Amino acid sequence: MAETLLEVKDLKTEFKRGKKDWITAVNGVSFQVRAGEIVGLVGESGCGKSVTSLSVMRLHSKHNTRITGEVTFEGKHLLELKEPEMQEIRGNEISMIFQEPMSALDPIMRIEDQLTEAISLHNQGLSKSEVHARCVRALKLVGIPEPEMTLRNYPHELSGGMCQRVMIAMAMSCEPKLLIADEPTTALDVTIQAQILALMEQIRNEHNTGILLITHDLGVVAETCSRVIVMYAGNIVEEAPVKELFRNPHHPYTKGLIESVPRLGRRVRRLPSIPGSVPDLSAMPSGCRFAPRCAYARPECSARLPELVEVGPDHKCACPFYANVRKEA
Ligand SMILES: Nc1ncnc2c1ncn2[C@@H]1O[C@H](COP(=O)(O)OP(=O)(O)O)[C@@H](O)[C@H]1O
Numbered sequence: 001m002a003e004t005l006l007e008v009k010d011l012k013t014e015f016k017r018g019k020k021d022w023i024t025a026v027n028g029v030s031f032q033v034r035a036g037e038i039v040g041l042v043g044e045s046g047c048g049k050s051v052t053s054l055s056v057m058r059l060h061s062k063h064n065t066r067i068t069g070e071v072t073f074e075g076k077h078l079l080e081l082k083e084p085e086m087q088e089i090r091g092n093e094i095s096m097i098f099q100e101p102m103s104a105l106d107p108i109m110r111i112e113d114q115l116t117e118a119i120s121l122h123n124q125g126l127s128k129s130e131v132h133a134r135c136v137r138a139l140k141l142v143g144i145p146e147p148e149m150t151l152r153n154y155p156h157e158l159s160g161g162m163c164q165r166v167m168i169a170m171a172m173s174c175e176p177k178l179l180i181a182d183e184p185t186t187a188l189d190v191t192i193q194a195q196i197l198a199l200m201e202q203i204r205n206e207h208n209t210g211i212l213l214i215t216h217d218l219g220v221v222a223e224t225c226s227r228v229i230v231m232y233a234g235n236i237v238e239e240a241p242v243k244e245l246f247r248n249p250h251h252p253y254t255k256g257l258i259e260s261v262p263r264l265g266r267r268v269r270r271l272p273s274i275p276g277s278v279p280d281l282s283a284m285p286s287g288c289r290f291a292p293r294c295a296y297a298r299p300e301c302s303a304r305l306p307e308l309v310e311v312g313p314d315h316k317c318a319c320p321f322y323a324n325v326r327k328e329a
């Protein structure tokens with residue numbers, strides 16, 4: 001089995017609300033990402049996916065955030081590092097791509113200057129022409145057809161898809177071992193989305209990069225990921241290899257998500273979806289947080305939070321009644 005790059009153990013992220021109240025956005029999650037694998041982190045909006053990834057990168061404001069648990073990257077305990085040590089890791093060994101490329105690019109700087117900044121930061125002592133050559137190479141890697149021209153452009157002169165490619169080029173220019181991509185294709189149209197996903201697979205194949213791909217779109221996961229982690233209201237509720245998850249979902253939430261994916265060739269008047277919405281952090285239901293929306297819920301579900309347990313090879317689920325879900329599926 002490939003080496004484990006990132007190991008997250010019992011990660012809990014709380015935000016301060018008011019003078020002394022803390023609310024829990026991520027409620028003790030554990031998972032791993034290995035070199036060369038693309039792991040999908042899925043769940044509806046508001047389930048804690050971004051908070052999880054920002055916690056791994058330690059990008060939350062210190063003043064109102066409390067993060068506990070263990071985040072180990074190649075043997076280093078990230079939560080215990082001093083800020084300058086963490087900065088070394090950020091952008092050097094772990095890179096992050098965000099949903100909105102426009103918000104991450106500087107609107108008044110040409111692409112070349114932004115890429116040069118990123119490249120020089122991690123490769124001191126390169127000559128001007130060497131840096132330029134690296135800029136060209138970085139844009140070529142992400143399939144930009146005329147890199148010399150794009151380098152001279154400002155972000156607003158590029159399409160959304162091109163900006164996202166530039167973002168990925170910047171993230172990849174330091175050859176990170178781990179790439180965290182938070183909804184990298186959500187703002188893009190379907191054709192560009194497919195190209196960006198193909199690009200991620202290519203990067204993984206060529207550089208053995210481990211990728212944590214965050215999305216609310218199970219279609220994206222089915223196409224790209226080898227393993228899937230399903231998150232609901234701050235907890236991991238299921239984890240399995242991608243084929244197993246789609247063929248054999250155990251958790252009622254996963255089953256609901258899969259049924260909500262529109263399928264080609266299947267004409268449906270209305271998509272079946274999960275009733276209700278993700279609970280607010282300040283009003284978390286007791287016991288299983290999905291119970292109020294769950295078609296299989298029993299009174300005992302509200303008594304305590306179910307644990308994530310092994311239910312098959314590489315397959316974990318946090319619903320003690322998963323057998324009922326499977327019978328029906
Ligand atoms: N800085 C913050 N302060 C307080 N609450 C936050 C903060 N960031 C996110 N949240 C809340 O945490 C929950 C999870 O958010 P998020 O991780 O962004 O969800 P998603 O799965 O859509 O990425 C949401 O209820 C969100 O409102």
Ligand SMILES: [Mg+2]
Pocket residue numbers: 049050051182183
């Ligand atoms: Mg998010």
